[in-house]
Amino acid sequence: MSMEYFAGISDALRLTFVQVMILANLSIGIFLIGMYINLKKWGMGSTGYGLEPSGSIFAFPKMLAYQMSEHAHIHNQSVLETFFLDILFQRRILQRSPLRWFMHFTIFFGWMALFALSLAMFLVEMIFLIGEEVGYAHSLPEFLEPVVFRELLAVPNDVFSYILLVGIVIAIYRRLFMTKVREATIAYDSILLIGLTVITITGFVADGIRTGRFWGFDMPIEYAPPAALFHVVISLLFCIAYIPFSKxxxxxxxxxxxxxxKGGE
Amino acid sequence: MAKREPSINTENFTAVQLMELDSCSRCGECVNWCPTYDASGEDPGLAPRDKILRWREYMNKSYGLRARLFGPKQISEEEIEEFKDDVYGCTTCGMCATVCESAINTVELWESMRANLVKRGNGPFGKQSAFLKLIGEYKNPYMEDNANRVNWLPEDVKVEDEAEILYFGGCTAELKQRKLALATTRLLNKLDIKFTMLGEDEICCGSALIRTGQYFINDTAKENAQKNIDNIKARGAKIVLYACAGCFRASLIDWPRLTGKELPFKVMHITEYLQGLIEKGEIKWEKSIDKKVTYHDPCHLGRHVGVFEPPRAVLEAIPGIEFIEMERIEENQRCCGAGGGVKAGIPDLALGVASTRVDDALATEADLLSSACPFCKRNLSDGRDAVGAKDLEVEDVVVLAAEAMGIDLSDTPK
Incomplete structure (x- = not known):
């Protein structure tokens, strides 16, 4: 059953699905507070050039909407073009450095895909859990059973994890071995990369212990739950709670x- | 105990600009391309990303989580003064905005920082502080009697009292580089295009005040923009032509923003207008200019508003010109170093940037380095002199076009 996935190795270490849910909600709460502080900070600006500072939390969305609707003298491109080419495809990075684009795109793509897969897994578990309580679990299609669904996600999880790993390895290489990049690196940059690296490595290790693959370092299967738990906790804290306060x-x-x-100059 | 006040405030920043401080990924592209960072011998303070980092830290110290919980953290006056010096060491060329992977509108961010620091009592920088007084008193930054804008025009130049086309000469061409103003007026005469000018009713476009963060003081820039607009309207103009990139940019972008209204006329750079005439076959060339010519894109004409092709079309149409491009052109062009108040405030830095640009031109083995802005011409000429490239001529595209049309400019007054 899915809840066992989160179980600890001993009663003292045991953490249940509910406790992880509490942690997830706590992370979301910290994220929301952080974003509120950021919106307040951004709202210290004005809602137009040369106007007095606003101080309202709505100043930022108002100014954003104004700029998005304003005619641009150079790239007067549509929101859709900006969304697909500049935000998703990250065209501006590609224009400057194909290597950096590859690095960033693999991190972005791997990260977002794994996030989406984790979210899908979570939703399936929730549907199944509620189904068990309410009594409709038996009528769910087979693939919505958490065990089956997890197996379905195994290959895409592996693929996107490798993609993410490739990006992170390039990022670490650049930070460590490219003089110009290394010399310009400050804690603000390092924390981001360290966080990403720790999340990725703990993800691989937790998976390796559970599946017996080499990145589990032959650790006993009993270590799988706490390793997975550590990965989940650190992911929630870094991926959600820490966002507003860091790079x-x-x-x-x-x-x-x-x-x-509008996609920039 | 009295609550500590933040050391900085957010005056003159928009909410989006404050958000942009958080969107810098510190990729370093801006540092690779910044002309003043390069010309300063890589002074770290001038690196665009570090200016963003510093102001973001000031914001967090003043209004971030820690500041909300425990009160703002003080920033020393020395640190803010040092920051002011660095933020004024920028020509507002916009190269950093072009290469910014996060699409931060850096030029306007620097201008907002400058305006904020002026309001705070730190800015502007050096001689730039004279702009406001000079423009207020003389209506131009050159301490010239405003009547001198057009009273020197030779008698053969025919300027209408009212016309659908108005030539906005600009302070530099009318008062300092009269060859350009004379070339423009005679060229329009020769094409039988009836045009008018503002004459002594013309007031500085405001570019110098806006770029150096002084536009809001006494609403001078706004009032001058409105007076220029009203005077242009009064002369019945529907199209306003500019041979100065700085004035053109100020009119196109800054005047509507300052006055809060769309312009009641169309603004065009003269090269855009000439390109249209060339395409219609309405220009008759009378003289061949047998020179190898390269072209420098003025930042305010190119990167800021996207006019890249018209000056090239004019040059390529002139008989005899062998047109050759420099390595860095159009949106990747290297700044001449004059803009953003740097020429007035930090002339050595302006000269350093200009010298590098002249080196770019010399690498093409061109005989002539052309541009479409009198301020660029001035600084590139200084750069040419500084590197001792005596054989390299520096001239405006409009002057070349006028000469190729057989217009004599030898009687240009000093």
Missing amino acids: YIHMIAIPLALLAN
């Missing part, structure tokens, strides 16, 4: 800047 905010701010400036 992870670029995941939100860059798409907004691209939209505001």
